[in-house]
Amino acid sequence: MRTALLGAATVAALAAGTLATTSVLGSSHREAPRIMLDPSADNTDLYAFTAPDAPGKLTVISNWVPLQNPAGGPYFGKLDPEAHYYVKIDNTGDGVEDVAYRWEFKNEFRIPGSFLYAVPPVNNISDKNLNFVQTYNLYRERLRNGKVVDEDRIAQNVPVAPDNVGPKTTPDYARLSGQAVRGLPGGGKTFVGPADDAFFVDLGSIFDGINIDKPGRPAIGLGNQGGGNDDVSGFNVHSFALQIPQSEVTRDRRMVSGPTARNAVVGLWTTTERKAVKVKRNGKAKVDWVQVSRLGNPLINEVVVPIGAKDLYNATEPKDDLKNFGAGALAPEPARILNQLFGLGIKESGRTDIVQALLTGVPGLTQIAKDAVPADTLKFNLGVPPSANPNRFGVLANDIAGFPNGRRLADDVVDIELRVIAGALLKPEQGGKQIPLGDGVDMNEKPFRTTFPYVALPDSGFAAKFGRIEPAHAPVPQPPVG
Numbered sequence: 001m002r003t004a005l006l007g008a009a010t011v012a013a014l015a016a017g018t019l020a021t022t023s024v025l026g027s028s029h030r031e032a033p034r035i036m037l038d039p040s041a042d043n044t045d046l047y048a049f050t051a052p053d054a055p056g057k058l059t060v061i062s063n064w065v066p067l068q069n070p071a072g073g074p075y076f077g078k079l080d081p082e083a084h085y086y087v088k089i090d091n092t093g094d095g096v097e098d099v100a101y102r103w104e105f106k107n108e109f110r111i112p113g114s115f116l117y118a119v120p121p122v123n124n125i126s127d128k129n130l131n132f133v134q135t136y137n138l139y140r141e142r143l144r145n146g147k148v149v150d151e152d153r154i155a156q157n158v159p160v161a162p163d164n165v166g167p168k169t170t171p172d173y174a175r176l177s178g179q180a181v182r183g184l185p186g187g188g189k190t191f192v193g194p195a196d197d198a199f200f201v202d203l204g205s206i207f208d209g210i211n212i213d214k215p216g217r218p219a220i221g222l223g224n225q226g227g228g229n230d231d232v233s234g235f236n237v238h239s240f241a242l243q244i245p246q247s248e249v250t251r252d253r254r255m256v257s258g259p260t261a262r263n264a265v266v267g268l269w270t271t272t273e274r275k276a277v278k279v280k281r282n283g284k285a286k287v288d289w290v291q292v293s294r295l296g297n298p299l300i301n302e303v304v305v306p307i308g309a310k311d312l313y314n315a316t317e318p319k320d321d322l323k324n325f326g327a328g329a330l331a332p333e334p335a336r337i338l339n340q341l342f343g344l345g346i347k348e349s350g351r352t353d354i355v356q357a358l359l360t361g362v363p364g365l366t367q368i369a370k371d372a373v374p375a376d377t378l379k380f381n382l383g384v385p386p387s388a389n390p391n392r393f394g395v396l397a398n399d400i401a402g403f404p405n406g407r408r409l410a411d412d413v414v415d416i417e418l419r420v421i422a423g424a425l426l427k428p429e430q431g432g433k434q435i436p437l438g439d440g441v442d443m444n445e446k447p448f449r450t451t452f453p454y455v456a457l458p459d460s461g462f463a464a465k466f467g468r469i470e471p472a473h474a475p476v477p478q479p480p481v482g
C-alpha cells in the first residue's frame, strides 16, 4: 500500500487544499522549509549548454541530493525509487512543458546477506561484489497543453555510477564511472551518478548578511578580489547528464539553423514528484503524483522568493510565476539588503530588467517567442555556438554562450546575479550601476571535464577532507582487565 508510506501530515496538508512540498544548497540546496527535509528529492542546480565536442546537441546537467559528504557510507547519497525526477522543456513560451524527460530508479542488492556497499575490489559496474546498485529507466514525454500525448522509454536498466568509496574498493574510479555512460537512440547520451558539486559559492558569508567584506579574512572589497571560501567544495551531488539532438526539443522538431531561427530558444527546468494521498470530500483517498521540488534559474527560490512563499514555489508551475512571484522579482529583497548593508544606491523597485533577464527572456537572444510569458525557466538559445573563450560572467561580458543564455558549469552565477541586482543591465539614466560585486569565489575547485558528462569526478570517501585527523602518538597499551 502506497498510502501507508505517506505521513499523516501530508494527507492533512493535501486535504486542506495545500500541496505537499519539500527542497536543500547548490544554487537551490536546502532552500525551502519543506524540501530541506527531503534531500533525495531536492534538486540543486540546472545547467544547459552546447558542448564544444557536441555541436547540434543540447547538453543538460541537473543535480540532486545536496551537500553529500563523500565519506557518507555505507550507502552514500541515493536517489529515491519512490520519486520521479524530471527535466522539462518549454519550446513555445507559455511556461508549460512540451517535452519532458523522466527518470525512474530501482534498487538492486547483489549480496542481500551483507551490510557492505561493496566487497573490494570493484573493477566493473557489473561486478557481483558491488552489492548496492541503482538502475534507472529514462522516459521521454511529449505533451500538448501540459498533457502527455506520447511517451517513449529511451533507456532501460541503466546503472547509476557507483560511489567513489576509496582506492581499495574502487581502484579505477574514473573507468568505473565511465561505464555508466550509455548511448541513446538518435545519437544522444545519458549518465547518472555521483559527481563533484559544480556549484561554487561562499555560502557561509552570503547567509551571514551577505558578508562579502567579512572581517578576519583578507580584505576582499566588494567580492571581486578573491578571498572567499567555496563552502560546497569537497561535497558531492548526484548529476543527471543528458545530451540529445536539438531536434528532440525544438517546437518543429528540426535542428536549429542559427541564433535567430524561430525554433532556437527553449526554456528548461527540473522537478521532483512524490506520491501523495488526496482525500476527497466523499472520504475516498486517491493517490496522485505531486510536485515537491522545482528549479529553473539559479538562486531564484534561494534568494528572490521570500521564505513564506518558498514551499509554494516548489509546488507550482512556471506558467504561474508572474502571478505568484512577479512582485518579488520586480522589487528584489537582495537589492534592499545590499543598500542597507553597503549603501550602494541600487534601484529597489520597477526592476523589469530582472524580470526580462530571467523570466521573460532577453529579446533577440533568449526570448522563446515574442509573446512569451514570464516564467522561471532557464532560457537557452540553441543556435548560439559555444564560445572559443568562455568568460565566467557570460552575457555580462559579451560572451553570449553563457548565463543567462543557458548556464555552463563554470559560469559564476553568484557574481552575475549580484551584479544584475546591482543594476548591470540598466542604463545609467535608468538607475543602472556597474558595481563589481561577488562572493570572492571565482571558480570550482576542480576542473570540469571536456567530454560527457563534463562534471568533475566525485571526491572519494577515503580521501574526504572533512573531519579531524588524530595526531600520531605512541601506542597506547590495552588497559588491564578487572
Ligand SMILES: [Ca+2]
Pocket: 090, 091, 092, 093, 094, 095, 096, 097, 098
Ligand atoms: Ca510550451
Ligand SMILES: [Ca+2]
Pocket: 196, 197, 198, 199, 200, 232, 233, 234, 235, 444, 445, 446
Ligand atoms: Ca565543487
Ligand SMILES: [Ca+2]
Pocket: 200, 201, 412, 413, 414, 415, 438, 439, 440, 441, 442, 443
Ligand atoms: Ca563567485
